Amino acid sequence: MIKYRLSCSAGHEFESWFRAIGDYDKQWQSGLILCPICGSKEITKMPMAPAVVKGRGSETPLPLSVGRGNEAEESVLGKLRAFQQSVIENSEDVGSRFADEARKIHFGEAEERRIRGNSTAEEAKEMLEDGVPFGILPPLPEDLN
Numbered sequence: 001m002i003k004y005r006l007s008c009s010a011g012h013e014f015e016s017w018f019r020a021i022g023d024y025d026k027q028w029q030s031g032l033i034l035c036p037i038c039g040s041k042e043i044t045k046m047p048m049a050p051a052v053v054k055g056r057g058s059e060t061p062l063p064l065s066v067g068r069g070n071e072a073e074e075s076v077l078g079k080l081r082a083f084q085q086s087v088i089e090n091s092e093d094v095g096s097r098f099a100d101e102a103r104k105i106h107f108g109e110a111e112e113r114r115i116r117g118n119s120t121a122e123e124a125k126e127m128l129e130d131g132v133p134f135g136i137l138p139p140l141p142e143d144l145n
């Protein structure tokens with residue numbers, strides 16, 4: 001929508017809305033624009049920039065995300081990747097025996113070393129109850145694919 005300030009030959013000023021820039025000229029040529037005060041068809045545009053109202057929704061951009069994360073997210077992911085990489089390089093993969101091995105190490109039945117692996121929720125709960133220390137590697141986006 002475009003708003004024009006118009007004035008008639010008698011000097012009456014008024015505002016009128018048009019759907020598009022060309023609409024004013026079309027309506028003016030067709031004699032459709034009348035002064036709302038005196039009905040004169042001798043209308044002229046006032047010398048001012050028309051106010052343009054943008055379409056619905058243009059004022060409030062939607063939060064969208066596409067492709068890579070923003071810098072902050074990438075930074076956090078980078079640290080997580082580095083952390084995970086460090087764990088992987090400096091630990092022994094014991095796979096599903098993790099709970100058993102962690103327990104043995106904790107109770108001094110196995111050589112103290114850093115291990116990684118996986119456990120069921122039940123095993124994790126038992127380790128917590130027994131005070132066996134372990135950490136959970138945060139899942140990275142690529143692991144969730």
Ligand SMILES: [Zn+2]
Nearest residue numbers: 008012035038
């Ligand atoms: Zn008038």
